[in-house]
Amino acid sequence: MIQRRKFIKQAAFGAAAATVAAIGLPRILTREKKERLGVALVGLGYYSTDLLAPALQLTQNCYLAGIVTGSPEKAERWKKKYDIPDKNIYNYDNFDRIADNPDIDVVYVVLPPFLHKEYTVRAANAGKHVWCEKPMAMTAAECEAMIQACAANKVKLAIGYRMQHEPNTQEIIGYGRNKTFGKIKLISVAAGYFDPRTGHWKQDRSKGGGAMFDMGVYSLNAARYVTGEEPVAVLAQEKTTRPEIYTKADETTIFQLEFPSGALANCATSLGMNVNYLYVTAEQGFYKLEPFQSYSGIQGESGKGKLNLKIPNQQAKQMDDDALAIMNNSPLIVPGEEGWRDIKVVEAIHLSATEGRRVAIS
Amino acid sequence: MIQRRKFIKQAAFGAAAATVAAIGLPRILTREKKERLGVALVGLGYYSTDLLAPALQLTQNCYLAGIVTGSPEKAERWKKKYDIPDKNIYNYDNFDRIADNPDIDVVYVVLPPFLHKEYTVRAANAGKHVWCEKPMAMTAAECEAMIQACAANKVKLAIGYRMQHEPNTQEIIGYGRNKTFGKIKLISVAAGYFDPRTGHWKQDRSKGGGAMFDMGVYSLNAARYVTGEEPVAVLAQEKTTRPEIYTKADETTIFQLEFPSGALANCATSLGMNVNYLYVTAEQGFYKLEPFQSYSGIQGESGKGKLNLKIPNQQAKQMDDDALAIMNNSPLIVPGEEGWRDIKVVEAIHLSATEGRRVAIS
Numbered sequence: 110m111i112q113r114r115k116f117i118k119q120a121a122f123g124a125a126a127a128t129v130a131a132i133g134l135p136r137i138l139t140r141e142k143k144e145r146l147g148v149a150l151v152g153l154g155y156y157s158t159d160l161l162a163p164a165l166q167l168t169q170n171c172y173l174a175g176i177v178t179g180s181p182e183k184a185e186r187w188k189k190k191y192d193i194p195d196k197n198i199y200n201y202d203n204f205d206r207i208a209d210n211p212d213i214d215v216v217y218v219v220l221p222p223f224l225h226k227e228y229t230v231r232a233a234n235a236g237k238h239v240w241c242e243k244p245m246a247m248t249a250a251e252c253e254a255m256i257q258a259c260a261a262n263k264v265k266l267a268i269g270y271r272m273q274h275e276p277n278t279q280e281i282i283g284y285g286r287n288k289t290f291g292k293i294k295l296i297s298v299a300a301g302y303f304d305p306r307t308g309h310w311k312q313d314r315s316k317g318g319g320a321m322f323d324m325g326v327y328s329l330n331a332a333r334y335v336t337g338e339e340p341v342a343v344l345a346q347e348k349t350t351r352p353e354i355y356t357k358a359d360e361t362t363i364f365q366l367e368f369p370s371g372a373l374a375n376c377a378t379s380l381g382m383n384v385n386y387l388y389v390t391a392e393q394g395f396y397k398l399e400p401f402q403s404y405s406g407i408q409g410e411s412g413k414g415k416l417n418l419k420i421p422n423q424q425a426k427q428m429d430d431d432a433l434a435i436m437n438n439s440p441l442i443v444p445g446e447e448g449w450r451d452i453k454v455v456e457a458i459h460l461s462a463t464e465g466r467r468v469a470i471s
Numbered sequence: 472m473i474q475r476r477k478f479i480k481q482a483a484f485g486a487a488a489a490t491v492a493a494i495g496l497p498r499i500l501t502r503e504k505k506e507r508l509g510v511a512l513v514g515l516g517y518y519s520t521d522l523l524a525p526a527l528q529l530t531q532n533c534y535l536a537g538i539v540t541g542s543p544e545k546a547e548r549w550k551k552k553y554d555i556p557d558k559n560i561y562n563y564d565n566f567d568r569i570a571d572n573p574d575i576d577v578v579y580v581v582l583p584p585f586l587h588k589e590y591t592v593r594a595a596n597a598g599k600h601v602w603c604e605k606p607m608a609m610t611a612a613e614c615e616a617m618i619q620a621c622a623a624n625k626v627k628l629a630i631g632y633r634m635q636h637e638p639n640t641q642e643i644i645g646y647g648r649n650k651t652f653g654k655i656k657l658i659s660v661a662a663g664y665f666d667p668r669t670g671h672w673k674q675d676r677s678k679g680g681g682a683m684f685d686m687g688v689y690s691l692n693a694a695r696y697v698t699g700e701e702p703v704a705v706l707a708q709e710k711t712t713r714p715e716i717y718t719k720a721d722e723t724t725i726f727q728l729e730f731p732s733g734a735l736a737n738c739a740t741s742l743g744m745n746v747n748y749l750y751v752t753a754e755q756g757f758y759k760l761e762p763f764q765s766y767s768g769i770q771g772e773s774g775k776g777k778l779n780l781k782i783p784n785q786q787a788k789q790m791d792d793d794a795l796a797i798m799n800n801s802p803l804i805v806p807g808e809e810g811w812r813d814i815k816v817v818e819a820i821h822l823s824a825t826e827g828r829r830v831a832i833s
Binding site for chain 1: 656657659661665708710712723725727729733737738739744745746748750752754757827829
């Protein structure tokens, strides 16, 4: 592994390398088969600390192999807690050297969204598979650059959406696909929580904050995964009940989606209220999940009865699914293209709210 | 009673009557006290036939005393079925003579909405209390004329909204008023049914048809009664999946409401799908009814538990409440002003949908 990496790095300066890059060696196929993939978490904030690292103690197909952090204090704490070797601990300056580390198969980008593109591209260029948290990036153009970087480097890119891996969600996705209750007519979905913080990046859209970026992608994503369709138009409004705090981002966005089949969605997202439901009205019945997006306790019902399938840990399931897809070179459940489709719609929602008009999505 | 009516009618041609009319004799107070009020149904379509007439067999405070119909065949059938005396059977030509009929205390207008104003005003001018089905009328101006006609004639005007009389609905209205779960943040409400008909007046907005007029007032009304507030702005879209049928009215309308407190509502209404829920997100919890608007089986839940209060018949409850308010000269639960407030918003919704922009409501 090291040999091959070194070859590529060195060859990158020569004409031969240009050919290799153009042909695009399928790195994934040339790697030795591993039992479990080594994952490096980039960004050790709340989500890495409280959710992903504990989940990586439960995973079967991957494990916490490394970390990337700008905080020496955090590095020390994580090193001790998770027994991480020094050679697998990076900071943002030496991050690119991860290319030479065979312990790290996957880089999981858990930074604020405005950094997703940079670190996804750098990880891809280092020859690592990338898992990237939601929202995928700031713009559809950034998403495209991320997808291209991963494709060019023959690495896989998965977006850290949990719900498509969650069994109750998979059940209702099946209802949509199979038209178990006929065609979908109306979706009502809302995802939000009351965020008491001020001055956090989540209150700054330029860093990827605001309700729509943070939680709205769940509402949007849900409307997309239950219909299996892409919205053709949006109509959105942004509102706030705390104008002194939400000066740089939306506290609440309410938006309507139109789908090619005629299905409509009434959506809401907020950092000003605790709300979490997905309600689908179809021709011959309804189905719903409530909560539909929380870290545990997803449940609901349909005309077929209660929905209450349980898994030990959503994040573990997501990472195990994604690790297995990488090891088997099989399709990811939520590839980068899914995040890109969401961000295209988020851009249209931001435009609609700004201009006060319906925005068609090409 | 007859004497007094005759006096007023005769006096109406003389100068003395002008004084009486100006002073405005409080008819309601001068009438003899009755045990039960006599109700005349105007318009013997489905709702009168299948819902109101049966309900009037269950009411304690009112009874089916008369009918107004343009169909001699229906007149005959109803006369036999409900033992209605000939003198209490009117057609649309002789309807105004109902003024002279002491058996009739209340005229219940159950005609298509484009006729509500005419028959409400005529009934008021005949000195009868008026119950008017929803939607109250075609325009806010019509509603105002109806309210004025009833005020001028010292008769009461109630709108035939059932839900405000329904105990589960009253329970959640109380949650809103008492802030049982804190301030309301978001309402998601949808009311609709699949209407297979074509060429019916419900597919013609000029007659009061279309989803917004027919079922949308329930969604709107619910958002208003749970918040206890009047919306300050709307943003709406009209959609159809059956363009060949819905050429003159909306099959589906989705609309957003903004309330002064900052509460928002995502609303839907449709004649193209069966849907019926009211979901309220408040600061410290949620409450919901599903169905929230059907003729029976209203139920739901809140943070306080299940909501499943039962009454024998919604229409009977509504009419008994309204009859009692008339007999006691106490406030109606849903006076004409309530219908007027809804129609003001419906006008704004129609305008918003037509012009594709947010419409503020003054």
